[in-house]
Amino acid sequence: MMRVLFLMLSCFVAGRTDGVSTTCTAEACLTLHLEEKRFEKASEDCINNGGKLVTMRNENELQSIKSALLAAEKFNILNSKLWIGLVLQKRHCTDFTEELHGFRWTSEPRDSKYSNWKKKPLSTCTEKRCVSISLADGLKWSDGSCRDSAFYMCKFLFKGMCKPIVLEKQGDVKYNVPFLFKPLSPNERLAMFPHGTLAEIQCGGSEDAESFVTVCDDNNGLFGWTNLESLCARNKRCKNGGCDHLCFETAGAGVSCECHEGYYLMDDKVSCALRNNCENSPCESKCVPTASGFSCACAEGFHLAEDSVSCVDIDECQQRTCSEHRCHNTPGSYFCECNPGFRLVAGKCEDVDECTELRCQQGCLNSQGSFSCYCHAGYSSSLNDSGICVDIDECISRPCEDICFNTLGSFKCSCRENLIVAKNGISCVPDPTDKPQSTPSSDHREAFITKLNQLPVTFGPTTVYPPPLTNAKTDSSKRKESFLGSSWILVCVVGSVIPLTVIIVVMSVFVVYRWKRSSKAALKNATADNYCWVSSGLDKEVETKLTGSWLLVQQRN
Known part of the structure; x- marks a missing residue:
């Protein structure tokens, strides 16, 4: 059982070359590493193998990366995150005025005018940020923490490339590319092999068969395999003889290769290269060689005119x-x-975020193309709406029970002697540090003052009503004020009663004195004959008649 599992694991690794998928074009080779690593570790791994993390400085590089990822689609990497060589170093600030927003490529050239951001990166000056892509996002750039883990892709540049070796009879070829430690799996069919690739060829397909070694090398600017003459013997039948295009079999001379029109046979006698059909072309801007000749193209911002030669500006x-x-x-x-x-x-x-320009004195709200100011609690906006905030005088609305002091943006309450501010900051309560005094309770005092207001004060023939006193408040926050007002009225009433009482006493003594004096004079006149009246005991009517008679007799006499 263990042997079966080992064989299955070996096949899986061979198909992926230890978790690495490789693709090569005529310009470079790309390796997709299907092992998640942090950014620094991924970059170090690419450098140690002779490459760099992939870059995306233009649309061509984007398409190369996309092709390499699509070639590895069988590994289900659609939603996988992939590091690219774009980073914002620590202590470098994000700059949204640049295409790269302050980020730089890890290989030369460090800067580029091309960008493909999915959204704006995080604005920071203190954190290192690294960029990743994924097929699900259309290879758009997304920044994130460099401590995260992701797949990565390395790019290897070479002087030139060689085409795959075509054997004329049964045999095996093992390719050892310079940037991998193990030979490529037979399942990995590369379109091109980089300069320096070593190929081991075994003819006949058996261990005793003849073996050869060849290298992809530069031959006067043309890259091809060395020792081609030592390859496996050719068959009698052509079978295209390893030719790129056309194969011709000649008697006694074996086979020979020829190329299609527009191509020429290279020095290896099997490969065909496109002629430079763009020499003296009529194209106004760019010429692109094709198998049948050439085609014209235009620079960015222009499109090809109807004559297929001229370029017209795009509005x-x-x-x-x-x-x-x-x-x-x-x-x-x-x-x-x-x-x-x-x-x-x-x-x-x-x-423009105007709030960063300190346009407002206190609060600021930014909006698209504009902004608005607001004031904190305790302040109000000025009449001219200039962003200046004016303090509100809260004491005008009498929020305190006793004394109010206005402050900037708020107010403060205070109390008179023997009282302190309550926990609510508004009411006044007795100071617990003062000694208690034997004074009437506030309820008795208010009842007494109420009755005193209701009673008129009468002095002789005149009734004087004291000025109305402040009504007692049931609200505990107003009792002190009511009591103080009533006390002053009581003092005024008492102060008025005492002088009036003295006057009444003096007037009473004076009236009694005058009355006694007038009584004595009347008595003296009435008893000139030394007689005095004695009550007769008669009733009032008889007494009155007798008195009248007596007076008549006196008149006659």
């Missing part, structure tokens, strides 16, 4: 490139004129 402004902002077309390009509240960043209009 990007018709495509609403600048959105709602003004657009000015130029030959091969354009530029935007931003509305107020926006600024031009990397050819696009982005909102």
